[in-house]
Amino acid sequence: xxxxxxxxxxxxxxxxxxxxxxxxxxxxKIKAILIIVAIIYGFGxxxxxxxxxxxxxxxxxxxANMIEMLLEFVFIYGTFLSVFFVLFRxxxxxxxxxxxxxxxxxxxxxxxxxxxKLTVMLAFIYITVFxxxxxxxxxxxxxxxxxxxxxxxxxxxxxxxPLLPLVIxxxxxxxxxxxxxxxxxxxxxxxxxxFTFFLGIMxxxxxMNFSGDSPLSGQIGVFASISKYIxxxxxxxxxxxxxxxxxxxxxxxxxxxxxxxxxxxxxxxVIKTNQMGxxxxxxxxxxxxxxxxxxxIVNIIDKEIKKFFSVTVYVFNSGFGPIMMAIGGVAILIxxxxxxxxxxxxxxxxxxxxxxVLLLLGFLISTVFTSAISLSLEGKNFWILKSxxxxxxxxxxxxxxxxxxxxxxxxxxxxFMASIALQFSFVNLLVMSLYLISLCFLSSALxxxxxxxFPKFNYVNETEVVKQSLGALLGMFxxxxxxxxxxxxxxxxxxxxxxxxxxxxxxxxSGLFIGVFFYIKKAAQPIFxxx
Amino acid sequence: MLKxxxxxxxxxxxxxxxxxxxxxxxxxxxxGFIGHNGAGKTxxxxxxxxxxxxxxxxxxxxxxxxxxxxxxxxxxxxxIPDNPDVYESLTGIQFLDFIADAYDVSLEKRNNLIxxxxxxxxxxxVLNNPISSYSHGMKQKVVIMSALIHNPKVMLLDEPFVGxxxxxxxxxxxxxxxxxxxxxxxxxxxxxxxVAEKLCNKVAIIRNGKIVANGLTxxxxxxKSLENIFIDxxxxx
Numbered sequence: 001x002x003x004x005x006x007x008x009x010x011x012x013x014x015x016x017x018x019x020x021x022x023x024x025x026x027x028x029k030i031k032a033i034l035i036i037v038a039i040i041y042g043f044g045x046x047x048x049x050x051x052x053x054x055x056x057x058x059x060x061x062x063x064a065n066m067i068e069m070l071l072e073f074v075f076i077y078g079t080f081l082s083v084f085f086v087l088f089r090x091x092x093x094x095x096x097x098x099x100x101x102x103x104x105x106x107x108x109x110x111x112x113x114x115x116x117k118l119t120v121m122l123a124f125i126y127i128t129v130f131x132x133x134x135x136x137x138x139x140x141x142x143x144x145x146x147x148x149x150x151x152x153x154x155x156x157x158x159x160x161x162p163l164l165p166l167v168i169x170x171x172x173x174x175x176x177x178x179x180x181x182x183x184x185x186x187x188x189x190x191x192x193x194x195f196t197f198f199l200g201i202m203x204x205x206x207x208m209n210f211s212g213d214s215p216l217s218g219q220i221g222v223f224a225s226i227s228k229y230i231x232x233x234x235x236x237x238x239x240x241x242x243x244x245x246x247x248x249x250x251x252x253x254x255x256x257x258x259x260x261x262x263x264x265x266x267x268x269x270v271i272k273t274n275q276m277g278x279x280x281x282x283x284x285x286x287x288x289x290x291x292x293x294x295x296x297i298v299n300i301i302d303k304e305i306k307k308f309f310s311v312t313v314y315v316f317n318s319g320f321g322p323i324m325m326a327i328g329g330v331a332i333l334i335x336x337x338x339x340x341x342x343x344x345x346x347x348x349x350x351x352x353x354x355x356x357v358l359l360l361l362g363f364l365i366s367t368v369f370t371s372a373i374s375l376s377l378e379g380k381n382f383w384i385l386k387s388x389x390x391x392x393x394x395x396x397x398x399x400x401x402x403x404x405x406x407x408x409x410x411x412x413x414x415x416f417m418a419s420i421a422l423q424f425s426f427v428n429l430l431v432m433s434l435y436l437i438s439l440c441f442l443s444s445a446l447x448x449x450x451x452x453x454f455p456k457f458n459y460v461n462e463t464e465v466v467k468q469s470l471g472a473l474l475g476m477f478x479x480x481x482x483x484x485x486x487x488x489x490x491x492x493x494x495x496x497x498x499x500x501x502x503x504x505x506x507x508x509x510s511g512l513f514i515g516v517f518f519y520i521k522k523a524a525q526p527i528f529x530x531x
Numbered sequence: 532m533l534k535x536x537x538x539x540x541x542x543x544x545x546x547x548x549x550x551x552x553x554x555x556x557x558x559x560x561x562x563g564f565i566g567h568n569g570a571g572k573t574x575x576x577x578x579x580x581x582x583x584x585x586x587x588x589x590x591x592x593x594x595x596x597x598x599x600x601x602x603x604x605x606x607x608x609x610x611i612p613d614n615p616d617v618y619e620s621l622t623g624i625q626f627l628d629f630i631a632d633a634y635d636v637s638l639e640k641r642n643n644l645i646x647x648x649x650x651x652x653x654x655x656x657v658l659n660n661p662i663s664s665y666s667h668g669m670k671q672k673v674v675i676m677s678a679l680i681h682n683p684k685v686m687l688l689d690e691p692f693v694g695x696x697x698x699x700x701x702x703x704x705x706x707x708x709x710x711x712x713x714x715x716x717x718x719x720x721x722x723x724x725x726v727a728e729k730l731c732n733k734v735a736i737i738r739n740g741k742i743v744a745n746g747l748t749x750x751x752x753x754x755k756s757l758e759n760i761f762i763d764x765x766x767x768x
Contacts, residue, residue: 289624289658291631291645293638299629303618310620310663380616386582388633389605529584529601 002108006116014120038473043131051135058139068241069224070140074154075161075233076223077136078129082162083169084197085125090166090173093121094266095273104274114263114270118166125162133158144241153240153248160255164232167262174273191315195323296390300398301405304374308402311462314370314377318406318466321367325410328360329417336421354428354498355490357418358435361411362483365439371403371447372475376456376465382531392528393521396448400520403444411436431502438509439486443479445516450474452520452527482509532557533579533685533716538588540574548574550740552588556718556733558684559711563727563748564720565761566737572720573613575737576689579718580610592685606634609678613689613720615670619663623654623673626662627680634681641680648676651702667694675703679710686710688719692726704730728757736764 054070061067092098094117103113137154141147180189227233232251239248294302308314332339375396378385385395412433419429456469466472486505493501533556541547549571556562566572577583579590581597581604590597595604618626624645631641649655652672662670671694678686692700707717707730721727727734728748734757735745743764744751752760 287659289645289649289655291624291628291638291641293628293641294632296632299632302625303621303629306620306625307618380614381618383577383580383582383610383612384617384630387580387605387608387610388630389602390633391602525601529581529598 003112003116006108006113007119010116010120011123015123035468035470035473038477047131047135050132051138054136054139055142058143062143067140067144068237070136071237071240072223072227072233074133074136074140074158075230075236076226077133078158078161079165079230079233081129081132082125082165085121085128086162086166086169087173087176087197088194089121089124090170091177093117094170094270095174096177096277097274100274104271110267110271111263114267118263122162122166125166126159129158129162147243149243150240153243157236157239157248157251160251161236163255163259167258170262170266174269178273187310187312190312191309194312194316198320199327296394297398297401300395301402304370304399304402305405307374307377308370308406311377311466313461313463313466317472318368318370318373321364322406322410325361325364325414328364329410329414332414332417332421339421352498353422354424354432355487357415357422358432358502359483359487361414361436362439362479362486364414365407365411365436365443366476366479366483368403368407368443369447369472369475369479370406371400371444372450372471372478373447373465373469374399374402375448375451376459376469376471377462379457379459379465382457386528386531392524395528396452396520396524399451400444400448403447404440407443408437408440411440427499428502431499431506434506435486435502435509438506438513439479439482442482442509442513442516445513445520446478446482447471447475448520449516450478452524455531457531482512532593533718534589534591535575535579536589536591538575538578538585538590540578540583540585547740549578549585549737552737552740552742554735554742554745556716558714558716560716560718560733561707561711561731562716562718563731563734564718564737565722565724565727565734565757566720567765570737571740572737573689574740576610576687576718576720580608580687581605582610607684609681609683609686611674611678611686611688611691613693615667615674615694617662617670617674620661622661623658623665626673627658627677630677631680636681644680644682645676648679651706652676652699668696668699671695672699675706679706682713682715684715686715686717686719688717690721691719692721692723724757724761728752736761738764 054073058067058070061069094114097103097117137151141151176190176193227237232254235244235247235250238244239251308318375382415429415432415436418424419432424432451471454470454474456465456471459465486509489505489508490501493504496504533554535552535554538549538552539547540549552571552575554562564572564575574583578585579592579597581601584598592604592608597604618629621629627641627645636644645658646655649658652675654669654672654676657665657669662673665673675691678688691703695703704726711717731748733746734748734751736743736751744760748757751757755763
């Protein structure tokens, strides 16, 4: 059957081992193993952390005889994830797919192609939804008692949860794409939308009640009011908790009917939108063509900035740290009083808030790993840099400086704001600023070395480099490692005063930076030539 | 001059993509490089341009070794790939400036050349637009302009006529003649045998990584056509 043949190809394209881990097990076993370990670690820590929170939360709900509330969480989390995926993926998966020119001339029914495309998109959604809600489901069964029928009901209904968001938000996704294409800065618009969505979710998650027993208790009210207006959420809860067959049939039949209708409805639309293609409006100017002569390193930095803002996934993954620094910097001033109350609470524990601020900023700096992937992102354009008479070290330093530009100003801004709110002494502020400078430079330089040794030039889209390459992973880990070493020095030599301890770390980071800097200077050219 | 001595390169350490290549190309030459798909044309061009390293041999550009004196050798050279993959986030003029800065071309000189070639290839009106909005042919024209912006002594081109409209192809051939008159040497690969026959004073034919014929075009083809020679040489294998 053609549907299964298409599925085989699409799944190979989207879920192949090489695609998922970003490297080939046959050609580089160590790389592949390292990535697999890191992925397991990453997922494991998220699931375990999430799991622990919901386990404790489930205990509280069970004591209050409200354990079924967890099912509302399952439904809302599943729905939100589905909305997110559909909103950002449906346009590319359905309405403007890249292989339209290959598939359309083939003697295959459009409906079959659409259904296959939908299946692949749904597979992505199902994997994510099942992974994220599994700790909640575990908590539910642990505290309310395991029941195989309930488990089967949950599995069946989890397969239905993404269908309603799919039907509604696929059109929203198309509308956003077509609307933003009318603007010159359509990418910026998409970025703002993505960040707003994420920050909205974060705000929702942060609507915690710290005075309660669980940070999740603050969400009960919000979720309960959402569920009140969504009939399927109530059916979902009743179908699982009370094993109500009618409610289950309600969810299943409604979802399947809507999906079928959706496929029939969008068939012509999918063909039309794909035929139209996606071209962003370019404003033609009568401006005279003006040349500018600049230093090569300035050119490289400028090119990096333009590349950064032209790839949504790049900004979204590496730009979250700076945005959080900016938001955090402002928020710390606004919520100064609340913060000072918490500081009073922790005063007796002996926590140093200057060190905590540095640790937090260190973590945010580690999320900005552009220097560890920007060489890889040259991809098919790498021939340009290789064929030009530009020193490899100039290219690498340009990429490194771009990373510093992204991290340093905003981390210093956040630090100054924190110092105003928390009244750090001048000496402390000075050493903390120097520490951030040393960390930003070292982190960027380490990223450059990592990318020189672990480049990935063959990729279909940038996501493979930004999210799945070894460079990205090591880039983030290397900064964590430095921050951990700095923290250990702080911990083991805690008899020394704060400025002295930070100075020791500055000396260590600066020494390491000088070493790495000269390594790049010496090794970049020969490595470049072999790449 | 461009001198290639005993150059070999293998991607998998088993089969040689180019095997013991020897060629000498002099200023004023338009040297055509012909071969079947996968024969090793792009590999050799990339090796000369300093994009790919090679396992054996030596490539010198006006006495500078591309392996040992990489930057100096590149300063007199321009390379145009078979596919115009360029920085799509830049505008046409930003890309040209980037390349001109790499070769340290003065503002006056670059302005003159950009004006001249932009008019010639009829892309003046789009130079302020992002390259991502260009068609394949327009991108190709920008890449060609970027190669001409520093008056190179050596021009390496990989299938330069693919994707160009007839007028642009004609203009590019005119540019070739203009450059060789100034002493530039041009080495380009092509599948279009007629172009090679009419345009090149010298040709080399590569088969499975080895040069099987090279020299003056007239000497290579004698009383036959280049197409017949090419097919005969392929059939010999």
